[in-house]
Amino acid sequence: MSLNIKDIAKLAGVSPATVSRVINNSGNVNEENKERVLKVLEETGYKPNALARGLIHKKTNTLGIVVPDISNINFSEFVKGIENQARSYDYNIILTTSENNFNKEVECFEMFKEKRVDGIIFSGTRFTEKHKSELDNSTIPFLVFGQNFEHEKIISININNQKAAYDATKLLFSKGAKNIAMIGGPLWDRAAGYDRFMGFLSASVERGLKPNELIYEEGDFTIKSGYNLMKAILNKKKIDAILAANDFMALGAIKCLADLGYSVPNEVQVMGFDDNIIAEIYNPSLTTVKINFYEAGKIAAKAIIDKINKLKVDKYIELKYELVIRKSTI
Amino acid sequence: MSLNIKDIAKLAGVSPATVSRVINNSGNVNEENKERVLKVLEETGYKPNALARGLIHKKTNTLGIVVPDISNINFSEFVKGIENQARSYDYNIILTTSENNFNKEVECFEMFKEKRVDGIIFSGTRFTEKHKSELDNSTIPFLVFGQNFEHEKIISININNQKAAYDATKLLFSKGAKNIAMIGGPLWDRAAGYDRFMGFLSASVERGLKPNELIYEEGDFTIKSGYNLMKAILNKKKIDAILAANDFMALGAIKCLADLGYSVPNEVQVMGFDDNIIAEIYNPSLTTVKINFYEAGKIAAKAIIDKINKLKVDKYIELKYELVIRKSTI
DNA sequence: ATGAAAGCGCTAACAG
């Protein structure tokens, strides 16, 4: 079917080794032979078989990526950043999605092992025994985005969620809020759930509130859960501000407030997390903690490629975040 | 470093061939030997090298994907569909993004050739001579989403854009619109630009309008262009409805109308295309032509895999669409 | 039922 290096060698009247030398610019080749080979290469449109090359070099120039859901804008921005950066280093990515299913995640790691990817970038919420043993038995560089899992082999990249939530809460207080409720993520999610809650808690306590007075509802990061929890809170307490653990829940909360006739931000201020593209164009636009997922992807790809190339890479890379103030707060 | 089949063979006290037989369930293996091999496999966590296998079988179980922008929700849904379907057939995907840059697209095709992907799914707007020659010289099954390029080797999958735009325009007329303007895409985009415009034109003409009376502005599918073109139209003509060639431009138009004090839908009705996640949650929610990108991805993956397996696959697969009526129309 | 050996397409070491 498709030509191999022997065919090219025959056509050019040289040995396969010479063709290889021309293709890889390795070793010296007589100018005349070089021309001939180049010509045949051009005419035939020959492309060297990356599998054979990979076999020899034990290198595939491929990164394995696992994200929970590529249709979530945060992750698609993240993957976009990875892909762009990777390409600039001549790497490609095998993309998989896990829906946060632990078994699927582990299956992906095994597939990556078979396909001999050079590095893995993982975004997930849990680090089970299976994950651990997978990592223990692997020599493939491994990077985790968005969590701070404990494992010697893991490079982590993340924002300081606790500090970010603390800053966000303080912002709401500074804008006159007295009764802030939080619509958070599941607490077993140590980063976007637990840490963001802890930031909210510490800012509230600093303000003089008792931990058991805090109004907190645990959601699942969906618009719907934001909507429903907002409703639940309004039925119970009088509040004047909401901190949501992500933008989707914040948007759900705003929608609920609008449906029930509350004015945002005059009666209730709302703040989100992430700075989803929708945050800016929604009506009212959403005040939020901006995380640059695209940039995070670029940094992640750079870090894992550096690691692959045996360069020194920090075990923990802290990402910047930024409070973006829009119309959903005063 | 990592173990190979010889190591496993040694550990189990059999030959590599026997290990291979156990792994692939090919040929007969004595029950006792099988057990021993299985045990070693288990203990070592051995994973066969997919490169070596691919070399022999001339098959990688990998699909190459090119989309313009993975952070665009339409494409991320599409890719999600591909990935899910592909995985169920034991295929993985190499994802690349092109930003609609022709050179990048062609580079991706060449890379796919080197990495010996089994099939390619391409989403782009132009089919240049380079694209053509790339395809002419390739034996890799090739599928195009969202365009109807002319080439014997291409499997196309798309909605009937002209008919969809025709239906959308008629819907606006049926809701009492008298002066509909269209904010379209670039006409050189034969599908989302040209065909959608033609549908608008034919419905308008059918209604008794002269083609040269039509109000049409050419945008680039961004929120910003929707906003700016809306403003331009309002400065020139009195209109009571807008058909946009995608949801982003429709959202930009609504935003502009709101900024200028027009009521949507009472003074101006707005209709989009695609049914972006934002269409539903925007305020007002957007009437639009729904395209199921996730489903499209599943269908595309199934089609290309069928083609890889030499099954009969239609050269053109027409996708369904659906008018979704929300609050931006009466 | 099992092992030896050849070979997938390429590169690298070694002669010449």
Added chain:
DNA sequence: CTGTTAGCGCTTTCAT
């Protein structure tokens, strides 16, 4: 400067 050879890790005849 160039060709021959061995071998990356696996599968698959072909003998036994």
